[in-house]
Amino acid sequence: MNTIIFRTISPVLVALTLLFSVFVTLRGHNEPGGGFIGGLIAVSAFALYGLSHGVPTVRHAMRFHPMEIAGFGLFLAGASGMLSIVFGVPFLTGLWVFPTIFGVEVALSTPMFFDIGVYFVVTGSITSIALALEAREGGV
Amino acid sequence: MTDPSPAPTWILLALAAPFLAALVAPTVHRLFGRAAAFALAAVPLAAFVGFLTLLGPVADGARLTTGFDWWPSYGVRFSLLVDGLSLVFALLITGIGTLIVIYAGGYMKGHPQAGRFMSFILLFMGAMLGLVLADDGITLFVMWEATSITSFLLIGFDHTRARARRAALQALVITGAGGLCLLAAVLLIGGATGTRTLSEVVATGDVIRGSDLYLPIFLLVLGAAFTKSAQVPLHVWLPNAMEAPTPVSAFLHSATMVKAGVYLLMRLHPVLGGTPEWTTVLPIVGGLTLLTGTLMAVRQTDLKLMLAQTTVASLGLLVLLVGVSTDAAIVGAVGYLLAHAFFKGALFMIAGTIDHEAGTRDVTKLGGLRKLMPITFASALVAAVSMAGLPPMIGFVAKEALYLGLDEAGRTALIAVAVAGNALMLVIGFAVALKPFLGPEVHTPKHAHEGPLELILGPIVLGAVGLGAALFLHGFSEIIVLPMAGAITGRPVEADLHLIPTYVSTPLILSIVTVALGVVAYLALTPLRAAVDAVVRGIGWGPDRGFDQIVAGLVGFASVVVRVVQPGRLEAYMAIVLGLAVVTLLAPLLLFGELPAWPAFPDLTAQEAVVILIAVSGLVAVVVARTRLTSIVSLGIQGFAVAVIFVLFGAPDLAFTQFMVETLSVVILALVLTRLALGERDHRPLRQKVVDAVIGGGLGLAFMLVLLKITQAPFDRTLTDFYDTYSRTIAHGRNVVNVIIVDFRGLDTLGEIAVVMITGLAILALVRVKARTPILPTPETGKRK
Numbered sequence: 001m002n003t004i005i006f007r008t009i010s011p012v013l014v015a016l017t018l019l020f021s022v023f024v025t026l027r028g029h030n031e032p033g034g035g036f037i038g039g040l041i042a043v044s045a046f047a048l049y050g051l052s053h054g055v056p057t058v059r060h061a062m063r064f065h066p067m068e069i070a071g072f073g074l075f076l077a078g079a080s081g082m083l084s085i086v087f088g089v090p091f092l093t094g095l096w097v098f099p100t101i102f103g104v105e106v107a108l109s110t111p112m113f114f115d116i117g118v119y120f121v122v123t124g125s126i127t128s129i130a131l132a133l134e135a136r137e138g139g140v
Numbered sequence: 141m142t143d144p145s146p147a148p149t150w151i152l153l154a155l156a157a158p159f160l161a162a163l164v165a166p167t168v169h170r171l172f173g174r175a176a177a178f179a180l181a182a183v184p185l186a187a188f189v190g191f192l193t194l195l196g197p198v199a200d201g202a203r204l205t206t207g208f209d210w211w212p213s214y215g216v217r218f219s220l221l222v223d224g225l226s227l228v229f230a231l232l233i234t235g236i237g238t239l240i241v242i243y244a245g246g247y248m249k250g251h252p253q254a255g256r257f258m259s260f261i262l263l264f265m266g267a268m269l270g271l272v273l274a275d276d277g278i279t280l281f282v283m284w285e286a287t288s289i290t291s292f293l294l295i296g297f298d299h300t301r302a303r304a305r306r307a308a309l310q311a312l313v314i315t316g317a318g319g320l321c322l323l324a325a326v327l328l329i330g331g332a333t334g335t336r337t338l339s340e341v342v343a344t345g346d347v348i349r350g351s352d353l354y355l356p357i358f359l360l361v362l363g364a365a366f367t368k369s370a371q372v373p374l375h376v377w378l379p380n381a382m383e384a385p386t387p388v389s390a391f392l393h394s395a396t397m398v399k400a401g402v403y404l405l406m407r408l409h410p411v412l413g414g415t416p417e418w419t420t421v422l423p424i425v426g427g428l429t430l431l432t433g434t435l436m437a438v439r440q441t442d443l444k445l446m447l448a449q450t451t452v453a454s455l456g457l458l459v460l461l462v463g464v465s466t467d468a469a470i471v472g473a474v475g476y477l478l479a480h481a482f483f484k485g486a487l488f489m490i491a492g493t494i495d496h497e498a499g500t501r502d503v504t505k506l507g508g509l510r511k512l513m514p515i516t517f518a519s520a521l522v523a524a525v526s527m528a529g530l531p532p533m534i535g536f537v538a539k540e541a542l543y544l545g546l547d548e549a550g551r552t553a554l555i556a557v558a559v560a561g562n563a564l565m566l567v568i569g570f571a572v573a574l575k576p577f578l579g580p581e582v583h584t585p586k587h588a589h590e591g592p593l594e595l596i597l598g599p600i601v602l603g604a605v606g607l608g609a610a611l612f613l614h615g616f617s618e619i620i621v622l623p624m625a626g627a628i629t630g631r632p633v634e635a636d637l638h639l640i641p642t643y644v645s646t647p648l649i650l651s652i653v654t655v656a657l658g659v660v661a662y663l664a665l666t667p668l669r670a671a672v673d674a675v676v677r678g679i680g681w682g683p684d685r686g687f688d689q690i691v692a693g694l695v696g697f698a699s700v701v702v703r704v705v706q707p708g709r710l711e712a713y714m715a716i717v718l719g720l721a722v723v724t725l726l727a728p729l730l731l732f733g734e735l736p737a738w739p740a741f742p743d744l745t746a747q748e749a750v751v752i753l754i755a756v757s758g759l760v761a762v763v764v765a766r767t768r769l770t771s772i773v774s775l776g777i778q779g780f781a782v783a784v785i786f787v788l789f790g791a792p793d794l795a796f797t798q799f800m801v802e803t804l805s806v807v808i809l810a811l812v813l814t815r816l817a818l819g820e821r822d823h824r825p826l827r828q829k830v831v832d833a834v835i836g837g838g839l840g841l842a843f844m845l846v847l848l849k850i851t852q853a854p855f856d857r858t859l860t861d862f863y864d865t866y867s868r869t870i871a872h873g874r875n876v877v878n879v880i881i882v883d884f885r886g887l888d889t890l891g892e893i894a895v896v897m898i899t900g901l902a903i904l905a906l907v908r909v910k911a912r913t914p915i916l917p918t919p920e921t922g923k924r925k
Contacts (some may be wrong), residue, residue: 024796028545028875028878028882029872029873029874029875029878029879029882030873030874030875031256031874031875032792032793032796032875032877033793033875034793034875034877034878034881034882035881035882036797036881037793037796037797040797040800040801040804041800043800043804044800044803044804044807046596047804047807067897067900067901067904070896070897070900071897073893073897074893074894077889077890077893078890081886081887081890088917091887092887092890094870094871094872094883094885094886096872107872108548109872110832111871111873111879111882111883111886112882114882114883114886114889115878115881115882117893118881118882118889118893119843121893121896121897122893122896124897124900125896125897125899125900126804126896126900126902128827128903128904129375129808129903129904129907130807130811132904132907132908133808133809133811133814133815136330138163
């Protein structure tokens with residue numbers, strides 16, 4: 001696996017894949033995609049990076065333990081549902097605003113943040129597993 | 141019985157105050173040090189004074205209630221009742237509580253966790269106050285359990301010692317089991333009478349006694365009362381609870397918590413009492429407890445243990461008297477309960493003071509303290525006189541009253557038991573009050589001297605109350621004893637308590653016999669102790685060891701069950717899970733004759749045929765592959781082919797996900813292979829291969845049949861149409877699949893991602909476990925395999 005070609009090209013691939021995962025997540029509401037599939041794409045990027053450059057490099061690059069990312073995602077998803085309390089509607093009711101930013105109308109919604117939460121949970125959890133299995137010396 | 145009238149709302153505040161004080165106790169203690177105890181004692185003192193003002197109305201027969209809706213959908217109110225019974229208990233809790241908080245300030249001085257201790261004591265006080273004031277059955281249960289939990293915290297306060305931890309756990313297990321009985325009893329009472337409000341329940345007369353539920357209710361109430369009030373053979377937790385710091389013993393295990401069981405019997409006496417079951421079971425258990433407690437007390441040399449065992453005995457006596465159920469016996473019980481709270485609380489505090497100042501509480505290592513600790517000695521004597529049932533103390537009045545009750549009821553056997561028990565109480569009372577103080581001075585671990593004000597205040601006040609109650613007997617009787625007895629019997633009670641006997645009556649003769657027996661036993665204490673000790677050692681088994689055996693048996697049983705249902709072999713789990721899946725899928729199809737019709741051969745386009753061919757060849761490769769790695773990769777081929785099929789039939793989201801899942805599955809499975817150190821090849825015996833093949837083939841067949849059946853049924857478009865129609869308009873999204881995931885079924889997704897994360901955590905933990913590390917302890921050795 002440790003060929004020079006693989007090691008050279010993998011950072012580029014990883015960066016592109018991560019960018020693509022964000023793109024897939026955000027467009028999910030109207031086109032094929034979404035947080036779940038986006039998260040899986042991000043996992044494949046991290047797993048690839050781990051295979052080419054070793055797990056410590058990935059952990060360093062991620063800054064947070066993947067499980068912390070998953071925890072943040074679960075919190076974000078739950079919190080986006082809780083926002084409905086403020087407006088006196090049932091838990092997880094979708095709330096939408098359409099502000100105009102730089103002359104472009106942008107749709108912001110609680111389902112979007114919920115989906116981003118899903119993205120983080122999937123990314124964090126599965127990356128944890130993949131990295132733990134890739135690591136040679138039991139570093140979990 | 142009069143109808144309840146509204147109580148002043150400050151009672152709710154008085155109940156909340158100890159809990160609030162518990163919150164700030166550690167801070168107060170840190171800020172004010174020694175003065176903190178006096179500051180915190182102001183809380184129960186204020187409540188005590190408040191409750192004193194209610195004595196007048198309650199003595200006139202008023203029953204006061206207050207409360208608020210707590211859980212309206214289940215008809216639970218947080219309601220309180222102040223009548224003769226609960227008021228006296230509330231006065232005991234807040235009054236003795238005030239003294240205990242002050243005492244604890246002196247006793248725990250310099251202890252690093254003294255603030256926490258104060259906090260626990262106040263928490264307990266609040267819970268206990270709630271228990272006796274509760275009018276709603278559920279409130280009663282919650283407070284009952286709260287006393288068990290705070291008692292657990294207090295007994296195990298010195299949690300670095302294994303004995304304290306065991307004692308705390310034992311108390312929690314036994315009283316907790318009683319708490320469950322109480323909950324069941326409350327629910328059954330609600331079923332029998334239609335109300336869980338105690339003030340209404342006790343007004344229902346014979347409804348429960350006449351109901352089929354009487355026996356279960358009776359037994360459950362006994363289960364609650366006998367565990368909390370330490371009746372034989374459930375009493376073992378109480379002597380063990382002496383591991384707690386002495387203020388705890390003086391408060392919980394003499395004056396308040398252990399009386400909760402007696403309180404419950406008294407509270408329900410109007411509707412449960414007087415039946416043959418009641419007047420048989422209670423006196424027998426109470427009598428046995430009385431004799432066991434006093435004999436075990438004689439055996440002890442530790443001051444606190446002597447007192448603890450006599451507390452068991454006193455609780456037995458109270459249960460016996462409540463069991464006799466006549467008005468006179470109830471008056472005796474009330475008198476004895478009050479006298480006991482005064483003298484036993486004082487004696488415990490004195491035992492703690494001796495321990496604190498002399499460094500030991502072993503009665504054989506103490507002596508000659510009378511000159512060094514004169515005030516403690518005097519207050520110990522006063523308490524012992526009351527405990528021995530001698531004039532001029534309230535203990536004498538109580539003993540006369542209870543003998544009169546037993547005599548009037550004509551229960552000769554019970555009289556004999558009570559006389560024997562009281563004689564031994566006299567022995568223990570004087571052993572505690574005289575032995576450490578009389579005789580020559582002996583060397584003690586600490587140089588003994590009189591305790592500080594905090595430590596001697598409690599015994600002095602309680603002694604004065606015990607004396608005052610006897611001297612002003614008429615008033616004491618009118619405003620305390622008779623209203624309480626009236627609340628227990630459910631009707632006004634007349635009784636003539638007297639301090640000075642006016643004529644030679646049976647009770648007086650019994651008292652003289654008691655004292656004579658007691659004096660003889662006191663003189664023969666050492667041989668008596670040796671004799672009892674020899675007998676107990678001869679038996680060699682007791683409920684305390686029985687408790688350990690029961691717990692060990694339970695752990696062993698659990699371990700056997702775990703070994704059966706969790707054999708720890710992955711093959712077994714897989715076979716069971718997948719085999720059950722086959723059965724679950726196939727059984728309905730076969731049982732209800734719902735097998736699908738044979739499908740017509742479809743018209744395949746060229747590209748569909750190619751994809752199917754790829755899928756099949758992937759499967760074949762899985763089966764014939766020689767190495768595990770080849771199998772896993774081949775499985776991926778099949779998965780990708782399926783994903784392509786999703787694309788061909790217009791499910792891009794599904795295909796997308798399938799592609800990613802397949803990719804990651806192959807990668808992760810390959811990584812797992814490197815981790816598990818499996819052989820490169822698969823060496824299953826043929827028999828195993830056949831079984832696995834049957835399960836695998838069966839699962840495939842089952843899924844195929846179910847899917848065929850589903851596709852052959854007419855398609856219900858209701859949901860599809862709903863989502864097509866509303867996805868854009870309600871949820872602002874054109875991708876129906878995603879809208880369902882994040883919006884329409886968002887709650888499901890929230891649950892699912894939580895599961896994903898928990899699974900991830902579990903896998904992390906599994907990866908951390910080194911290969912072949914044992915998991916299950918074996919029951920035989922308790923060691924790991």
